[in-house]
Amino acid sequence: MNARKVLTVVFFVTALGIGYASMNTAPVLSDESYSYHGGTEWHTDYEQAEAIAQEENKPILVYFWTTWCTYCEDYNKNVYSKPAVQDRLDEFVLVAINLDSDDAQASRLASEYNADYPPQLVATDPQGERLAKINGYVERQQFLSYLDKAERRMDE
Amino acid sequence: MTTPGTALLAGGTALSLGATVLLAVGYVRRDDQFDTIVTRLVAGGATLFLAALAFLTYQFVTTDYTNAYVWQNTADYLPLLYRITGVYASNAGSLLLWTAIAALVAAWAIWRRDLADASARLVGVVTMGAVTYFGVMLLLDSPFKHISTTVSGGTPTTGSGLNPLLIDPYMAIHPPLMFIGYALLTMPFAIGVAHFVGLVRGNEGLFRSWNGSVTRWLRAAWLFLTAALALGALWSYTVLGWGGIWAWDPVETAIFIPWLFLTATLHAVVNYRPGDRYSVLAPAMIASTFALVVYTTTVVRSGVFRSVHSFADNGAGLGMLILMGATAVLGVGLPLGYWLLREESTSEDEPWLTRSTLLHGAVLALGMLAFISLWGLTFPVLRDLATGIEVEVTARYYNRWSYPVTLLTLLLLGFYMDYDVEGKRRALAGLGLFGVATVVAAVYAPSESWTLGAGTERSTGFYALVGQMSALSVFPPVAYVLMAVLKRGLARIPGAPRRTQLKQTGVVFVHVGVAVLVFSLAFTYLFTGQASVIVDSGANGEAVDVPNSPYAVQTLGFESYSLPEQPNVERVALSTTELQERGTATNSTTQVVHGTITDIRRGPRAAVYQLDESGIWVGVTSRNGTSGASYARGDSIVARGAVMWNYVPQTDAVVVTDPTNVGTTASPPDSLGLERVRVQAVNLAVSEGDRQVAVGQAAQRRYPRQGGMQTRDVLIDRGLAYDTYVIAAVQGDTASLTVKRIPLMTPLRLSVVSLLVGMLLIFLFDPAHGVWTRPLAPTAETDPDPTTSD
Numbered sequence: 001m002n003a004r005k006v007l008t009v010v011f012f013v014t015a016l017g018i019g020y021a022s023m024n025t026a027p028v029l030s031d032e033s034y035s036y037h038g039g040t041e042w043h044t045d046y047e048q049a050e051a052i053a054q055e056e057n058k059p060i061l062v063y064f065w066t067t068w069c070t071y072c073e074d075y076n077k078n079v080y081s082k083p084a085v086q087d088r089l090d091e092f093v094l095v096a097i098n099l100d101s102d103d104a105q106a107s108r109l110a111s112e113y114n115a116d117y118p119p120q121l122v123a124t125d126p127q128g129e130r131l132a133k134i135n136g137y138v139e140r141q142q143f144l145s146y147l148d149k150a151e152r153r154m155d156e
Numbered sequence: 157m158t159t160p161g162t163a164l165l166a167g168g169t170a171l172s173l174g175a176t177v178l179l180a181v182g183y184v185r186r187d188d189q190f191d192t193i194v195t196r197l198v199a200g201g202a203t204l205f206l207a208a209l210a211f212l213t214y215q216f217v218t219t220d221y222t223n224a225y226v227w228q229n230t231a232d233y234l235p236l237l238y239r240i241t242g243v244y245a246s247n248a249g250s251l252l253l254w255t256a257i258a259a260l261v262a263a264w265a266i267w268r269r270d271l272a273d274a275s276a277r278l279v280g281v282v283t284m285g286a287v288t289y290f291g292v293m294l295l296l297d298s299p300f301k302h303i304s305t306t307v308s309g310g311t312p313t314t315g316s317g318l319n320p321l322l323i324d325p326y327m328a329i330h331p332p333l334m335f336i337g338y339a340l341l342t343m344p345f346a347i348g349v350a351h352f353v354g355l356v357r358g359n360e361g362l363f364r365s366w367n368g369s370v371t372r373w374l375r376a377a378w379l380f381l382t383a384a385l386a387l388g389a390l391w392s393y394t395v396l397g398w399g400g401i402w403a404w405d406p407v408e409t410a411i412f413i414p415w416l417f418l419t420a421t422l423h424a425v426v427n428y429r430p431g432d433r434y435s436v437l438a439p440a441m442i443a444s445t446f447a448l449v450v451y452t453t454t455v456v457r458s459g460v461f462r463s464v465h466s467f468a469d470n471g472a473g474l475g476m477l478i479l480m481g482a483t484a485v486l487g488v489g490l491p492l493g494y495w496l497l498r499e500e501s502t503s504e505d506e507p508w509l510t511r512s513t514l515l516h517g518a519v520l521a522l523g524m525l526a527f528i529s530l531w532g533l534t535f536p537v538l539r540d541l542a543t544g545i546e547v548e549v550t551a552r553y554y555n556r557w558s559y560p561v562t563l564l565t566l567l568l569l570g571f572y573m574d575y576d577v578e579g580k581r582r583a584l585a586g587l588g589l590f591g592v593a594t595v596v597a598a599v600y601a602p603s604e605s606w607t608l609g610a611g612t613e614r615s616t617g618f619y620a621l622v623g624q625m626s627a628l629s630v631f632p633p634v635a636y637v638l639m640a641v642l643k644r645g646l647a648r649i650p651g652a653p654r655r656t657q658l659k660q661t662g663v664v665f666v667h668v669g670v671a672v673l674v675f676s677l678a679f680t681y682l683f684t685g686q687a688s689v690i691v692d693s694g695a696n697g698e699a700v701d702v703p704n705s706p707y708a709v710q711t712l713g714f715e716s717y718s719l720p721e722q723p724n725v726e727r728v729a730l731s732t733t734e735l736q737e738r739g740t741a742t743n744s745t746t747q748v749v750h751g752t753i754t755d756i757r758r759g760p761r762a763a764v765y766q767l768d769e770s771g772i773w774v775g776v777t778s779r780n781g782t783s784g785a786s787y788a789r790g791d792s793i794v795a796r797g798a799v800m801w802n803y804v805p806q807t808d809a810v811v812v813t814d815p816t817n818v819g820t821t822a823s824p825p826d827s828l829g830l831e832r833v834r835v836q837a838v839n840l841a842v843s844e845g846d847r848q849v850a851v852g853q854a855a856q857r858r859y860p861r862q863g864g865m866q867t868r869d870v871l872i873d874r875g876l877a878y879d880t881y882v883i884a885a886v887q888g889d890t891a892s893l894t895v896k897r898i899p900l901m902t903p904l905r906l907s908v909v910s911l912l913v914g915m916l917l918i919f920l921f922d923p924a925h926g927v928w929t930r931p932l933a934p935t936a937e938t939d940p941d942p943t944t945s946d
Contacts, residue, residue, distance in 0.1 A: 003508040004516040005496055011520040012492075015527050018557055023535045025617060026547035 035096045037065070037072070038080030040089055042096035046105055053093040053126040059154045061092040061147075062122045064115040066099050071137035072119045079140050088147050092123070123150035159223065161211050161300030165252075168204035169291030171197045172259065176284040183277040195266060198284060202263040205256040205291070209243070212252060212299055216242045219315060224306040225249060225299040231315035231861075232727065233720035233832050237328055242318050244331045248299035253332065255290035257339035262287055265343055269369075275350060275362035282346035309745025309799070310738045313728050317832060320859045320867045326391035330384055334411060337380035338453075341418070341446040343373040348443025363439045364430040370442055371425055371925040377445075378422060379915050381415045386908040393901075394870055401680070401904070404554045406533060410452035413529045418445050420522035427515045436495045441519075444488075448526075452533065509580060514572040521565040528557045552615065555681075556622040559608065562674055563633050567591060569667060570636035573644045590636040598629035610682065630678045637671040655929050658921035665914025672907035676900035685897045691838070693889035699843065707849075707880070707895050712839040714889050723830035725750055725821050729794045732770040736808065743801045748828060749774070749811050750794040750821060753787055764810070765793065771808025776818055785815065792821040796828055834858040836886035840871060842895065844880070849873045854884035854893070876902050 033048070034041045042063060043049040053060045065072045079085050097106045099118050109115070113122040113130065121134040123146070131150040134143065175197035178190040212225075216239050221227040229249070230242035244250045262283035269276055303311050321327070347366050354361035363370070388408060389401035402408065421441040428438040532549045540546055567590060575583035601607050609615065609623025645664040649657050687705035699708040729750035735742065751767030758764075762777045763786060774795045787793055797813030804810050819825040837855035841848055850873035859865045871882040881896040920928040 002506055003510075003513040007513070007517055007520055008492070008496065011524065015524065018524075018528065019531050019535070021618060022531065022553055022557065023539055023547075025619070026536070026539075026549060026553065029546040029548055 035098070037063070037096060038076030040080045040086060040094065042094040044096060044098075046095050046097070046109060049093045049095040050126065050128065056093070057126060058091065058093050059131060059150055060124045060126065060128070061089070061094050061150075062109060062113065062115075062124065063094065063096045064099050064110060064113075064118055064120045064122075065096060066118045074137055075119055079143050082140060085140060085144065088144060091151065092147070121146075123147070125154055159300045159302050161208055161215075161223070162295070162298055164204050164208035164211060165291060165294050165298060165300065168201045168208060168255075168259065169288060169295060171201035171204065172284050172288040172291055175201060176281055176288050179277050179280045179284060183274055183281060186274055194280070198263045198266050198280075201284075201287065201291075202256075202259040205252075205259045205287075208300075209252055209256040212249065213240055213243050216240060221311050221313075221315060222303050223299075224301045224303045226315065227303055227306070227312055228316050229318055231317040231832060233723075234318060234323070237325075238318055238323050241322060241328045241331075244335075245318055245322055246299075248294070248297050250331060250335065251290065251294055251297070252299050254335045254338055255287065255294060257336050258283075258290060258342050259287045261339050261343060275354060275366070278350040278353060279343075279346045279362070279366075282349050283342055286342050286346070307745075309742040309747060313730065313748070314829070317859065317861050320833075320857065320862055320865050321395060323867075324391055324395050326387045326394070330387040330391060333380050333387065334384035337377045337384055338414075338446075338449050340373055340377035340380065341414075341449060344370050344377070344421075344442040345446030347373075348439045348441075351439040352443070361439070363428070363435070367425070367428060367430075368925040371422075371922075372919070372927060374418065374422055374425060374442065374445075375915060375919040378415075378418050379912060379919060381411065381418065382908070382911055382915070385411055385415055386912075390905075394872065395867060402677070404532070404551045409529050409533055409554075413452050413526055413533070414445055414449045416522055416526035416529065417441070417448050420519045420526060421445055423515055423518045423522065427512055427519070433512060437492075437519075440488075448530070452530075509575075511572070511576065514568065514575065517568050518565070518572065521561060521568055524561050525558055525565070528561065529554060552619060556608070556615075556619050559622060559625070559678075563594060563629060566633035566637050566671065566674065567594065569670070570633065570640040573637070573640035573667070577640075577644045577647045586636070586640070590632045593632035594629050597632055598625045600628060601626035602628070605682070608682070627678055627682050630675055634671045634675045638668060641667045641671070653923070655921050655923040655926065658917050659923060659926070662914040662917030662919075662921070665910045665917065667914075669907045669910030669914060672903055672910065676904040676907065679900045680898055680904060683899050686894060688892065688894045690890060690892050692891070702893070702895050705895055705897070706844050707897075708843050709882075709893060709895070710841040710843070711891070712841060712851075714836075714838050714886065714891070716834070716836045716886075716888075718831045719833035719835065720830075723824075725794050725824050725828075725830070728828060728830060732768045732772040735772055735799070736770065740801045742799045742809075745799060746796065747799050747811065748794065748796045750792065753789050753791045753793060756787075756789065758786075763787075764804075766807075767793075773804070773807045773810045774818065775804075775810045775812045777812065777814055785819075787820070793818060794821050794824050794828065795819075796825065829861050831860055834860065836888075837869070838884050838886050838891040838893075840882065840884075840893075842871070842873070842880060842882060849875070849880045850882070854882050854886075854891075856884065856886055874902060 028036055033044060035044050036042070043052075046062070049060060052058075065075075080089070097109055097115075099106070099110060099115065112128075113120075113133070115122065117136075119137060122130060123132040124130050131153045132146050134146050138146070175194050178194050178197070182188065182190045182194070212223075214220075215223050215226045216230055217236065219226065219230060219232050219239065225246065225248055226242070229245040230239050234242070242249075244253045262280070265283065266276075266280055347362065347370050351361040351363045351366075388411065392403065392408070393401045421438075424434055424438045424441045428434040532553050536547050536549050567587065570590060571583060571587045574586050578586070604610055606626045606628060607623065608625050608627060609620070614620075615623050641664055645660060648660045649664075652660065685705065687702045687707070689700060689702045689709065691700055691709060691711045693711070693714055697710065697712070699710045701708045729748040730738070732749065732751045735747065735749055749767065749772065751770070751772070753765045753767065754769045755766035756763065762775050765774045765776070765787060766772075767774060774793065774797070776795070795811055795813045795818040797811045797817055799809050799811050801809045803812075817825050817827050824830060835855050835857050837853050839853050840851070842850040850871055852871045853869065854871040855869040857867045857869065859867075868883050868885075871884075873880040878897050878899040879901040881898055883894045883896075885892045918926070920926055923929055
């Protein structure tokens with residue numbers, strides 16, 4: 001082994017290290033069961049979420065989003081990431097539906113709740129009955145008041 | 157429908173294919189009987205591809221909308237320059253440009269070197285094979301498709317327009333330079349491939365005798381790619397209004413990767429010694445540069461990113477993974493394993509610290525930078541394919557992995573240059589000194605804003621570690637490089653033969669350029685200051701301070717206008733005679749017609765107007781009673797609607813429309829899309845203290861026909877120490893201004909000039925492989941004594 005060969009081996013070990021580390025630390029946009037928005041975790045399978053909601057008797061919050069929607073980023077930055085909002089979101093079973101998805105479930109939900117553009121949010125009871133709907137982006141206080149409204153109607 | 161352009165493409169492809177086949181037969185049989193005809197076929201192929209390119213350009217200049225590609229990528233209002241640049245505005249035209257240049261390069265190489273021996277024929281097989289392949293791709297996705305394949309109802313009267321981002325002088329030159337660079341890389345690729353074919357067939361390969369040729373092709377390609385990268389960066393600086401020259405978007409990264417790898421390859425070729433050092437690695441690298449170009453271009457242009465899911469669904473995802481894995485193993489793993497296991501003749505008694513080892517370090521360091529960028533482009537796709545998990549790759553990934561490697565590369569460069577002059581002991585002392593200085597500087601940040609991670613999201617692990625580093629850490633390596641490079645230049649240049657002087661001056665220019673580039677880039681990234689202010693016409697003429705900045709702005713007036721200034725309705729709309737000529741082919745298509753009203757019939761739900769006493773009538777239906785304006789005999793009107801032939805008795809055709817799609821020729825309806833660009837501008841004077849730094853216009857351009865896309869005209873004052881950069885969002889008489897101060901842009905521009913000038917000197921005057929100074933006998937091209945030249 002001369003110096004060049006030793007250096008080359010070091011090079012490949014480093015490259016593999018960088019490759020492995022970066023791949024595993026990259027920010028996750030979505031995985032099999034959840035997608036992540038502003039530090040909050042949303043189910044991607046509606047039926048699973050529905051089952052959880054019925055079991056725990058919690059309302060469901062369905063979030064219609066896309067990767068390119070700038071207002072969705074505003075939701076991440078100004079709403080979902082705030083601890084006060086996150087405490088309230090815990091009271092709901094969260095489901096995120098990517099409107100660009102070819103999934104049959106996604107298009108069924110989008111047409112059922114008339115969600116034709118991102119971002120939109122629909123709060124429903126565990127049976128899927130609509131409680132409140134937010135069209136587009138609203139500020140944090142207003143967002144919370146929609147959640148209040150959904151919970152009031154759920155209790156009625 | 158076969159168009160003349162398609163015929164040219166088919167001819168070029170056929171001739172290239174013929175040449176490839178004959179070259180292959182000649183190579184296998186070691187037979188020179190086809191050489192004359194091959195030379196003619198190759199020249200003919202190149203001529204036809206160039207003719208196709210010229211023809212497409214001609215169609216763009218004359219806005220010939222019978223060509224669908226022309227119709228999609230230009231419009232009459234565009235000035236000549238941007239009608240020409242429409243040629244390479246989309247994939248098919250870019251590929252034609254690439255093909256034509258590659259064919260020209262291949263023809264030139266064959267003409268220049270003749271087909272004297274078997275290896276030259278083999279190189280020809282590969283280059284002409286590549287050209288043929290491009291030709292087939294062009295035939296499959298042709299820039300010469302007839303308009304009738306895209307729209308029905310005859311040739312459109314107006315074009316769709318050019319992508320607004322491409323309406324810029326930098327973008328006019330950037331693509332041709334890039335494709336020339338790419339095309340030049342076909343030759344080294346062919347030589348590398350031919351070399352390995354030779355090795356497999358049991359001779360020693362042709363690299364030994366083609367070394368000089370390869371070096372020249374690589375250097376020429378590097379010159380063009382560097383210029384293309386720089387122009388692309390300057391374009392994003394002005395057009396996209398990012399206020400920075402580099403944003404790691406996939407398209408930029410896709411050119412940057414081959415550029416880095418090409419730089420590494422140039423260092424590898426210098427290290428090549430026939431039959432010994434680098435006899436595997438150098439040819440392998442020259443062959444892979446072109447492969448990288450193809451890979452990155454495909455990944456970026458083909459939309460693999462967007463269609464990842466459709467790939468994964470039909471199982472092609474797995475196929476792609478296997479293909480990529482196999483390519484990596486075969487292309488990288490095999491030659492490397494071979495080299496690692498094989499003993500080099502000098503390895504027994506060779507000391508560890510040699511110039512060759514250092515050069516190898518340079519190759520690896522540059523290779524690592526290329527790998528980081530390549531991996532950033534690749535791993536989101538891989539991971540999604542493998543696990544279905546979507547991840548994002550941000551600038552943070554690229555910046556924070558590349559930065560430490562860049563510093564190491566600079567330290568290595570400084571050490572190499574110093575070692576060359578001072579010898580081992582003093583050079584090691586220098587490296588130790590500057591290495592320690594770098595570490596100390598990395599730990600000490602004068603303020604929060606000096607840390608690399610300032611102003612970005614919180615990170616963990618390695619990213620956090622690099623984010624904590626101080627930007628001061630760039631000073632010692634840069635100083636080391638500048639010092640060592642200049643010292644080596646002073647030691648080598650005076651008293652040397654003239655060619656060596658010129659080449660060494662080139663070496664100094666290139667490496668000083670690199671050091672200045674890294675330095676200024678780091679600072680433009682970190683120390684760009686930004687402030688905003690809103691001004692309106694009420695403040696006309698008064699200076700308004702921009703809060704939190706040293707600047708004040710003075711509004712000198714607002715203006716807004718549309719392009720084209722005087723749209724020609726007659727050019728856009730068909731006359732009644734033209735519509736008659738097109739006939740029933742236009743049935744049920746949407747068309748625009750104009751004419752003078754000669755008869756009127758009014759009904760409860762519609763008014764019908766006869767135009768020019770012809771059989772063409774315009775029927776204006778009024779939905780739920782809203783009738784809109786009504787017109788009288790003698791009015792000149794223009795209407796856009798569905799043409800219905802034999803729809804109403806006593807007429808030839810009725811153009812069915814509604815009030816919003818009809819108007820007089822003097823005030824045509826908006827739906828005609830006559831307005832191509834809406835410009836809203838504010839004239840400004842920007843001052844800093846008592847000094848006026850910039851006067852001019854900042855504007856936003858809105859393109860209604862391109863989905864309302866907007867671009868910004870920025871106002872830039874280019875200063876020695878920093879640029880002042882103003883972006884405006886204008887709404888009526890109010891402008892929201894963002895004023896940026898971007899440091900060290902002029903040194904950055906100069907560093908690029910220095911890179912280009914330096915490489916040009918090396919390219920022309922290198923005593924061993926220069927174009928100007930090339931020895932005539934090919935045997936003299938390999939470097940006999942590696943220790944004295946370079």
